[in-house]
Amino acid sequence: MGETKKVRHVLGLSGGKDSSALAIYLRERVPEMEYVFCDTGKELPETYEFLTRMEAYLGKPVQRLMSDRDFDHYLNVFNGYLPSSRMRWCTRLLKLKPFEQFVGNDPVINYVGIRADEQREGYISTKPNITSVFPFRDDGIAKADVFRILEESGVGIPEYYRWRSRSGCSFCFFQRKEEWVGLKREHPELFEEAKAYEKSDPESGERFTWRQGESLDELIAKEEARGAAGAGARPERAVKRRNLPLASVFAEPDDEPDDEDRACLICEL
Ligand code: SF4
Numbered sequence: 001m002g003e004t005k006k007v008r009h010v011l012g013l014s015g016g017k018d019s020s021a022l023a024i025y026l027r028e029r030v031p032e033m034e035y036v037f038c039d040t041g042k043e044l045p046e047t048y049e050f051l052t053r054m055e056a057y058l059g060k061p062v063q064r065l066m067s068d069r070d071f072d073h074y075l076n077v078f079n080g081y082l083p084s085s086r087m088r089w090c091t092r093l094l095k096l097k098p099f100e101q102f103v104g105n106d107p108v109i110n111y112v113g114i115r116a117d118e119q120r121e122g123y124i125s126t127k128p129n130i131t132s133v134f135p136f137r138d139d140g141i142a143k144a145d146v147f148r149i150l151e152e153s154g155v156g157i158p159e160y161y162r163w164r165s166r167s168g169c170s171f172c173f174f175q176r177k178e179e180w181v182g183l184k185r186e187h188p189e190l191f192e193e194a195k196a197y198e199k200s201d202p203e204s205g206e207r208f209t210w211r212q213g214e215s216l217d218e219l220i221a222k223e224e225a226r227g228a229a230g231a232g233a234r235p236e237r238a239v240k241r242r243n244l245p246l247a248s249v250f251a252e253p254d255d256e257p258d259d260e261d262r263a264c265l266i267c268e269l
Helices: 017-026 045-058 071-077 089-103 135-139 143-153 177-186 188-197 216-229
Strands: 008-012 034-038 062-065 108-111 130-133
Touching (some): 008 017, 017 045, 017 135, 017 143, 034 045, 034 089, 045 062, 062 089, 177 188, 177 216
Parallel strands (some): 008 108, 108 130
């Protein structure tokens, strides 16, 4: 008779608030927890810094899981088609696949940080050996509780929340306009890197841009024009809220309706 495999407990950190709060919430309850972070190689520096903070709090390493091939390789495979909400190959190949490889065929309980006040579904692997559980949902933990957990732990929130509302790749196509402006200001080199991925086919005229119908240069030009005109310029909402309770910093975008334009939860939760 074969030996029964021990069940592993795995929590995937995205660098976002909910999965981080869940890790803090469960630290004592699930001491055998394995923490992982699926690293696309294109994450924000603030995310890596935050993961180091989390490791200090958890007293354990957060294992970085990377695909065996990088973003540029897959971009070639997809003939230069940048990932988009309709073609989210990045999540599948750079986040989900490394996670499933890490898990292998072991029986695993996968802890997912979906809150009690959310309607959305998380990444639930179809692999039969992975059972996803939702402790926040089960325990009635809502957004305000998440802020409290982060605050009381002393870990706080990642620095990027000053100018951006989601974790994930620096060039994530789910970014809002003002977040692209924030990327240019905070990390000009990463903005330039994102720009360098935008191409147009000289023969067909087809353009590969992060945002539908406009290049990043065009976006910036429009935003600067808006700013110069003083009409409708977007204030730096997150920065203005710096000294307010965490809950008010996070008044968005979680209050926006869930729709197709939301990033995969493995990237942002
Ligand atoms: S953060 Fe955005 S770009 Fe990165 S893998 Fe997730 S959906 Fe794709």
